[in-house]
Amino acid sequence: MKQTVRALTWATSVFWIILLLFTVTVAYSALQIRPSFSEPSVSNSGDVLTASLPMILYNGGFYDISKFNITTLIKDHRGQTISCSSTFVPIINGGANTTITHTMSLSIEQAAIGNLSHLLFNDSELNVEAAVRLVYARAFPIEISLNLSMPWGAPFANLTVGNISTRPLNLTHVRVLLPLSFENHSFLEMNGTVRLEIADQSNHIVGNGSTGFMLSPENRFETVVEVLVSGDPSNIREAHFYFQTAFFDYGPLVIALV
Amino acid sequence: MLPRVTKALVKGLLYLVLFYALPMFLVRQVSGFAPQLFADYEQLVTLFAAVVIFFAVATELTSGTIYQHALNIGKALILIIFFVLALDGGIMKLDLNIMEGQRVGIVADLRVYLMMLVAIDLLGLAKSVLQTVKFLSDKTEKQMPQLQPQEDL
Numbered sequence: 001m002k003q004t005v006r007a008l009t010w011a012t013s014v015f016w017i018i019l020l021l022f023t024v025t026v027a028y029s030a031l032q033i034r035p036s037f038s039e040p041s042v043s044n045s046g047d048v049l050t051a052s053l054p055m056i057l058y059n060g061g062f063y064d065i066s067k068f069n070i071t072t073l074i075k076d077h078r079g080q081t082i083s084c085s086s087t088f089v090p091i092i093n094g095g096a097n098t099t100i101t102h103t104m105s106l107s108i109e110q111a112a113i114g115n116l117s118h119l120l121f122n123d124s125e126l127n128v129e130a131a132v133r134l135v136y137a138r139a140f141p142i143e144i145s146l147n148l149s150m151p152w153g154a155p156f157a158n159l160t161v162g163n164i165s166t167r168p169l170n171l172t173h174v175r176v177l178l179p180l181s182f183e184n185h186s187f188l189e190m191n192g193t194v195r196l197e198i199a200d201q202s203n204h205i206v207g208n209g210s211t212g213f214m215l216s217p218e219n220r221f222e223t224v225v226e227v228l229v230s231g232d233p234s235n236i237r238e239a240h241f242y243f244q245t246a247f248f249d250y251g252p253l254v255i256a257l258v
Numbered sequence: 259m260l261p262r263v264t265k266a267l268v269k270g271l272l273y274l275v276l277f278y279a280l281p282m283f284l285v286r287q288v289s290g291f292a293p294q295l296f297a298d299y300e301q302l303v304t305l306f307a308a309v310v311i312f313f314a315v316a317t318e319l320t321s322g323t324i325y326q327h328a329l330n331i332g333k334a335l336i337l338i339i340f341f342v343l344a345l346d347g348g349i350m351k352l353d354l355n356i357m358e359g360q361r362v363g364i365v366a367d368l369r370v371y372l373m374m375l376v377a378i379d380l381l382g383l384a385k386s387v388l389q390t391v392k393f394l395s396d397k398t399e400k401q402m403p404q405l406q407p408q409e410d411l
Contacts, residue, residue: 001388001391001392001395002392004388005385005388005389005392008381008384008385008388009385011381012378012381012382015377015378015381016378019374019375019378023371031288139370139371140366140367140368140370140371141366142364142365142366142367143363143364143365143366144362144363144364144365145362145363145364145365146360146362146363147360147361147363148360
């Protein structure tokens with residue numbers, strides 16, 4: 001029994017010393033991790049908007065960082081997912097520098113055709129959920145999460161259709177003048193065409209017209225669209241708008257006319 | 259009795275420096291650049307030091323008695339509970355307010371580390387139990403009547 005007690009005393013002492021050394025070196029190594037961020041960049045190819053966040057992670061400690069994963073989730077105010085991006089680095093060795101570029105992609109066309117079309121016409125707040133997950137020293141899984149909100153500027157904000165006025169053209173047609181205005185609150189240059197169709201009470205298309213627009217950010221577009229309508233103008237019920245831009249096509253947006 | 263009290267006092271002072279003054283100095287140093295992270299640790303260090311110093315002094319004062327071993331077993335059990343509570347069962351969560359309206363949540367899974375601490379403490383507990391058994395068997399052996407060699411008839 002004496003030998004057993006002695007062996008246990010030795011084992012306990014040795015394990016305590018190893019654990020103390022491990023704790024001190026892990027704490028010291030964790031303080032030697034230095035992340036540095038470069039200037040984020042935004043680019044667009046076709047209808048896909050890409051934001052890149054380059055960062056350099058210097059792991060100056062003794063232990064490896066493994067399963068490093070950055071995830072960003074962008075949601076609208078209703079909780080609908082707009083974009084979900086993930087960047088995975090299998091291992092960052094101790095004493096090594098690693099460059100990581102996290103990219104977030106957003107397809108405007110996909111947003112427009114999905115349940116996110118309200119983002120085209122209404123300014124909103126977007127919720128960004130960012131999470132960094134990693135395993136430090138192959139023993140400690142760590143998760144750092146950040147929640148923030150950012151403003152979203154709609155490319156066709158405050159879309160307004162004014163009161164229509166009619167001017168007779170001939171016995172069968174009238175000229176309908178439709179005042180249209182909107183503001184570009186997004187950071188994109190919006191160029192394209194608005195095509196519109198006029199429908200009567202029985203939902204027949206009785207006339208159509210179109211107008212082009214070139215609108216830089218934070219500018220207002222105002223025009224009067226002239227549409228040739230056949231039949232009685234008092235039968236006009238609604239207008240169907242179709243937007244065609246370099247980034248997306250969207251339509252119809254139905255607005256009742258009074 | 260007096261050397262035992264002196265020994266307990268010296269041990270208590272040594273443990274005070276090792277388990278209170280030194281860790282507190284380190285915690286205050288790191289608190290300087292991340293006060294939100296390490297502010298609560300001063301309380302934990304104080305509690306840990308109080309437990310360790312109390313048991314060190316008490317076991318020294320009761321050395322050579324059954325109470326010394328009972329205190330060693332108690333210390334091992336209390337430390338296991340302390341580690342589990344101090345590390346929140348191994349999953350530590352921290353919520354930091356870095357900017358107005360922006361919160362950073364940190365979750366650290368320290369279950370492996372907690373397992374190491376508990377395993378070493380269980381080893382210490384096993385040692386204490388064996389020491390108690392040995393102490394009791396030695397005591398019983400001493401109380402038994404000594405066998406005398408029989409004289410040849």
